[in-house]
Amino acid sequence: MKNRNKQFMTAAVLGTATLLAGAALAQGTTFLTIGSGSTTGVYFPVATGMAKMINDSGSGIRANARSTGGSVFNMNAMASGELNAAVAQNDVVYYAYTGTGLDAFKGKADKKIRTMAVLYPEVLHVLARKDAGINSVADLKGKKVVIGDLGSGTEQTAAQVMEAYGLKFDDLGQALRVSPSQGISLMQDKRADALFYTVGVGASAIAQIAQTVDVKLVPVAGNQAASLLKKYPFYVRYNIPAKSYKGIDVTVPGVAVQATLVTTTDESEDTIYKAMKAAFGDEKGLKAIHPALGTNFSYAKAVKGLPAPLHPGAVKFFKEQGLSVK
Template structure:
């Protein structure tokens, strides 16, 4: 009569030991209204569904700068970040959060898709050009964010700085959207993947325009900051914007802590990018832009050894 009890105790012990043996990955993303969060959530689900003794949990965060610092502190093990911010962090330059304090504990896993600089304005503000932002109330992103840095570079290309704005508003994406809706701001910079729900929701309630960044200005940005590309936001990406808009973009990338074992990262990649069809189904930006060859092109920080093993195995790297 005692055997079932003994067996249940043994079974519980085996399960407990299995749980202790599993690797746990907290995956940093961004705002729930952006693209990072659904992408990180989708990647985490693929990891969890693969039964590889690794459990992943996507966490909403403040974005690139926070994610890199959180990997350095051990709070996160993987994250999505802008490629330019990863470069500045690894080299300890440009951004006050990293200047003179390089973060050498981050490693590349994959380049994913373009992160587009959206310059969103209220239609009644009659802002048609970046030059028209002079004297206006402009949301430039959170302090130390990737958006803030991109905003500086765009304004610089037009001979402007934050001091030329009528009001420089530092706010999160969700707070910025609210201020635009309530007429407390005229324009907003937001570096995010195409189709971000924050901008989609704004366009449903407020008449807005996307302001282009002119090709010659993008070239000027590229000469000084080589991470920028020229991209086009297709017409009808957002309600009321039927015309395509030229703008600049950086790239989103997946990074990992160098403390994660090569086996763990290799197994994670086999379960995610190795299942390319399911990986691309996570989000339209991955379906449109992600490629295996592009995943290792122009990496701003060293590749994680586990990722290197994976890409060599599939023939992307020699």
């Protein structure tokens, strides 16, 4: 019995020592969970890459990237404290900050939202099977169309673009609210004629469809694009370069919103400054994370088209880069 009690006491002491050691290791460490999006999109590898840069910096910040449902989920998760930072479409961030636009945010303006940096254009891809007879957004009438997850940024973008062409979701043969990975399967199985996806050029989901299905990119151009940009100023024109995907041999005119890294006032100036310095201080390393960053990111662009005020930690970082920000 004495031996057994001695074993219990030894185990208890060891357990306490382990806890104390763990607490000591944790002292001075700040944890940052970054919301991204589907693993088949661009948000996830970008957030993962930035988290690695933060972790490798020795700044005392430990970051991890979490795959999520995308922009709308991320904004709600930051409001509830589930996420500390997130990548999201600048239009969705604006809606959350102002309490407008989307039902998820109407009347619930979140003034705690702060911008860290604008990252890259998120291009609306309207992808159609070549055998579906779709040459214009107007041709989507009566078709089976993947419009994105329920409440996602893609769904909102799809509604706004279709509106410019005089269409509503009710005009579709079937509005399919599914994830990008499910959308791929539906396109491959001929259960969907077209797919909306707001994502950086080169996204693996679009590349995967193009590798397995004969597809075309449907343009968003002309008077319809002009009216869209006039009504929703967070859009910009963007031409998807030829050869971006298999079988797409011509440049296709389109529109884009912008992927933006955001956080809240709950995070201290010191935390965000250290995270910014780690992830953005090495601009070459940041741009190497993904082609969407490599061809588009710059410090000057990172502070343009902000959907919410810059976080003080971001202000401090960008001032060090010689930019006039506040």
